[in-house]
Amino acid sequence: MQNKPILFMSPGSHHSRRVMLLIREMDIDVEERIVDVRPAGMGGENEGPEFMAINPAGKVPVLQDGELIISESNAIMTYLAESRGPTPLWPSDAALRAKVSHWQFFQAAHISPTADGFLYENVVKPMTGQPVDAGAVEQLTVSFHRWCRVLAHTLDTADYLVGNQLSCADLSVACAFMYERAAQLPVAEHASVQSWLRRIQGRESWKATEPPMQSF
Numbered sequence: 001m002q003n004k005p006i007l008f009m010s011p012g013s014h015h016s017r018r019v020m021l022l023i024r025e026m027d028i029d030v031e032e033r034i035v036d037v038r039p040a041g042m043g044g045e046n047e048g049p050e051f052m053a054i055n056p057a058g059k060v061p062v063l064q065d066g067e068l069i070i071s072e073s074n075a076i077m078t079y080l081a082e083s084r085g086p087t088p089l090w091p092s093d094a095a096l097r098a099k100v101s102h103w104q105f106f107q108a109a110h111i112s113p114t115a116d117g118f119l120y121e122n123v124v125k126p127m128t129g130q131p132v133d134a135g136a137v138e139q140l141t142v143s144f145h146r147w148c149r150v151l152a153h154t155l156d157t158a159d160y161l162v163g164n165q166l167s168c169a170d171l172s173v174a175c176a177f178m179y180e181r182a183a184q185l186p187v188a189e190h191a192s193v194q195s196w197l198r199r200i201q202g203r204e205s206w207k208a209t210e211p212p213m214q215s216f
C-alpha cells in the first residue's frame with residue numbers, strides 16, 4: 001500500500017491553512033508534518049538543508065505524494081482535488097473551474113500581498129521594535145478597499161464566490177484574512193465580505209485548523 005501524502009506545514013501559516021481546510025472538507029488522509037518556519041535569516045527549519053531539498057524556496061506548504069513534491073498552496077489544492085476528487089469544491093464544469101482558478105490567482109496576486117502588508121506593519125514591526133510606516137499603511141488601506149470591492153461585487157448577491165456554493169475559491173481567499181484582527185484589516189467596512197468570512201469561519205474545517213495560539 002502506498003504511504004499517505006505528507007503535508008509540510010505550519011499551524012500559524014495562512015498559506016498552509018487553505019490546504020489544511022481542503023484536506024478536512026474532502027476528508028483526505030494526509031500526514032501533517034509541522035515545520036518550524038521562521039523569516040529568512042532566523043535559523044528556521046525551513047532554511048535547513050533537509051527542507052530546502054524539498055522546497056528550495058524555503059516555504060510551506062509543501063505536499064509530498066510518492067514521487068511528487070509540490071509547493072504553492074493553490075497548486076497543492078488543485079492536485080488534491082483532482083487526484084482525490086471529484087469534489088464540488090473543484091467543479092467538473094470548465095467554466096466554473098476557471099472562476100475558482102480566477103479567485104485563487106486574485107488571492108495570490110492581490111488580497112494576500114495587501115493583507116500580508118498589514119500584518120507586517122501592524123504586527124511584525126511593533127513586535128520587533130520597528131516604527132510603523134503610516135504612509136505604507138495608507139497605501140495598503142487603499143488597496144485593501146479596492147480588492148474588497150471586487151469581492152463584494154460577487155458577495156453582495158451570493159453567499160459564496162463561485163456558483164453560489166462552497167469551493168476552493170472560498171477556502172483560498174478566506175485564508176488571506178486569517179489575521180484579520182491582529183493585522184487590523186478594515187473588513188467591517190464591507191458588510192457582504194465580512195458575512196461571507198464569518199460563514200467560512202463557522203465551518204468545522206476552519207475551527208479544526210485554528211492555530212493553538214496566535215502564531216505567525
Ligand SMILES: N[C@@H](CCC(=O)N[C@@H](CS)C(=O)NCC(=O)O)C(=O)O
Pocket residue numbers: 012013014015016037038039040046058059060061071072073074108
Ligand atoms: N505563495 C506561497 C506562499 C507560501 C509562504 O509564503 N509561506 C510562508 C508561511 S505563511 C513561509 O513559508 N514563509 C517563510 C519564508 O518566506 O522564509 C503559497 O501560496 O504557498
